Amino acid sequence: MSILPSLPYTLDALAYASAIGLLSMGLSLTYATTKVPNFAQASIAMFGAVTLLLLIDRYYYYHPGWSVFLAGVVLGGLVTGAVAWLVYVTVLKPLADRGNTVIGLMIATFALDIIFVNVLTAYLDEAHGVHIPKLIGASITSFEPRLHIGDYIVYGYTIALPITAVVLTVIFHLFLTRTKFGVAMRATIENPDLASVLGVNVNLVYMVSWFLSGFLAGAAGALMAYTLKGVDPSAAELIIVTVFAGSIVGGLESVYWGLIGGFIVGLAEKLGMTLLNNFYRDYFVLKWHAPNVSLLNYEKFMSLGLVVVMLLYAPRGLAGIDWGAVARRLGLRRGGGGR
């Protein structure tokens, strides 16, 4: 048996990593602007997944096609963005105005997480009469576009998710650099007081950042329903750990590094753990008769291990590493003064 995972599995891991990257990016965005660590990020994303489920139920059930991904990303993103905006305007902003500390806001987002997970579960129970995620999953995955390449079946989402991640990041980058509002947003992240003195509507920037964060989460959440093989709101509590791990690895203050951190952590969880598992199986189990356990259940160890290593060696995440110095030390780039 080869150590390397099969092609469909690799593609699935890439898709999962892209989704985690988008979620971590949204998390970093709202943390950078409003300083709220949003524990409800993954459960907010579940609104995207439920939107996709409704889309499939009402339309794509009869007309399957590739546009399901585009519709899922756009509609799921819009719905979820609206939810995130509402969360900020109706709950978090009033709480912050009343003088709550970060700890209070953090606990509030945790409370919102509990609410969303249970409301969505109750909704799925009532509206669909199915409370078995696998069953909903079957109805999602069997109406899914796919390609046949050689011996492999390539599922549509494994192509759609990385593309979505790239496209959304490019759009987001253009928004930040090419529009006046984007520049205002960057200024607010750097220094909110100074930005507001210069005439930036800081409150609007905060609201838009929550909407954008929700959009990213919803787009990722909609397509993530495929990688999770179903719409199960309580899965949010597992995902949020990975999302935060990604954000911490990225540095939490930087939006782009959040994306990269999330991608790395997602990849480590799926691909890294599979490599480790196959290695263990081939060398320790077969040669030395070590206990035959599947390591795949312990993928959260991978993300947490990454967090621990990161905290010990680069406490400020990937964003805090002086990449120029690293390149010089590795001999990739020459001299140039140094520190």
Added chain:
Amino acid sequence: MRMLKRPGFIASIILILVYLAIGIAGQEGHLLAIVGNAMDTMMYIGWALALAVIMSYAGYVSFGHAVFVGIGAWMTALTIESIMPSHPFTISMFIVALLLGAGVAALVAYAVGWVVLRLRGAYFAIATIGLDYVVLYLAIYMLSRAGISPPMLFRNLNLTVQDFYWMHFIVFIVTLFVVYYIKVSRFGFGLAAIREDEEAAEVMGVDTFKYKLMAFTLSALIAGMWGVPLAFRHAKFDPQDVFSLLNSVIMIVENTVGGLGTFLGPIVGAYIYYGLYWSLLTKIAQASFVVLGPLIVIIIALVPEGLVGWLREKFPRLRKVLE
């Protein structure tokens, strides 16, 4: 001796006397319901005070404190089934479980704290959530290695409700005094300095990392102790149940509702939470989680500094009484 005249100490003594009275009265069979409620409140106060050492005194919110309660329960399971199998229940079994539960929880907290206490705020919180999942999977794995599919049920020890009550009572007394002593000692003042301004505390000569690590370890030790009566009472070790994030959230809510930085806050918070839970949530079991979420938001919105904190601010004269 001045310590003995302080309101926190007097409140502890009053609580202990009340629970002692309930325990003695509970020997009559018809008071079983009250005994059950009293046990629950003791447990919730214990949980709240355990977390208070790190959250309320040092200002570090740990979302993973259910882990340490769970480790206590796990060690109890180990004591009953592996270390002392086929023994009838004796007080020594309870003591072994207590020492093992508290000790292992403290060791784990020391090792974990050495890494995660370099983090602050949300980073720290999320790392402790991660810990919860790691230990949960580890427990399920260890059980399956032993050929047990969770929940792991204990053998029949022929214990009565009164036995459970006194177990809770012993741990309750220890918790009250240890946490109160931490609060009023030099160590407690160091933690308060860390809570108010960590950089300033460092400059003033508080070894912040050592203090935080000590606080985290002690807090886990107390939480670990509380896993023991819990496991004896439920006569099972169910990883999904004891390592549930909900238990951590309950501890946090109790502290937030009561007010951070006070000794009485977590106790008041525990009574409020239990009162709401008992009167409201048990009636509508289906919706209990949906109710808990908004409840937290409303309480945080109304009294951001907690009930005891709010009273202290509103009525300065009460500051002498509300410690």
